[in-house]
Amino acid sequence: MDRGEDHPPDANSGSTVDARDAFALLGHEIRLDILFALLEDWMAVYTEPKSYAELMAAVGLEDSGKFNYHLSKLQGVYVEKVDDGYVPTASATALYRTVLATRPTETVEFEQPVTEAACPDCGGQPVLEYERGFVAVACQACDSWDGFTYPFPQNGFEQHEESLLEAVQDRVRHEIGLARTGQCPACAGQIAVDPRIESVDGDDHWIELGCESCTFVVGVEPLSTLLTDDRVGSALREIGIDPTGHGWERPDEEVSVSRDPVRLEIAVATEQGTVTITATERLAVERVAVG
């Protein structure tokens, strides 16, 4: 089961203070005009800088004192001066992309039956829902089965209407696969892997992957984190499991732990065989066996 959720960053950490300052800089019409003018012809590293005069004209200001004041406020955080003028910083473009992706001023209500699946508990038809930025697949008939919950940008709804569930699953697999290697999919920071070895319980075990810098945190079954590993992927295919398929279509995985050194053993079986994966405490794959 995937449990994607957000948690607030530590209120006392330095990064929170910096983030407050950065947000506070945006609370002015002229600064927003400057930023949007700079983002207009964005071509990544090939973006043509806008000259001081061009930028001032684009914003429609004639008072250079006023323009200067607001430009200087943005400079360093959202605007960078280069040889031929000004360009937006990585923070400006990342913030812009995030707002476009999550569309915070729109409300999408969504509910769709998942025709290709059946609830493992009652056989009913699961439903895909969207709330507060999270996609959830669950059974409403028995209320006892949760397929998964994971954050998904609101922008993706219109763009992937035909194959929404596949789009969500692809995103989950790639993001969790990246997080497992130690890199946060949201901010590229360090991911802390908590294998929760004290609570290993056979076929019902989840681990936590949490970013040390931003709000990214997920709780997942160990095998879900290993699906992007080539050896794991081809071993699963050998026993008839599609690593790109829906998580609930895979048989339950059995998890056991050995100590000194700590190793997780994850086994999954079908009629065609058993795949056994040995992974370190930080979920590095050490050995994959098909038997």
Ligand SMILES: [Zn+2]
């Ligand atoms: Zn059910």
Ligand SMILES: [Zn+2]
């Ligand atoms: Zn992060």
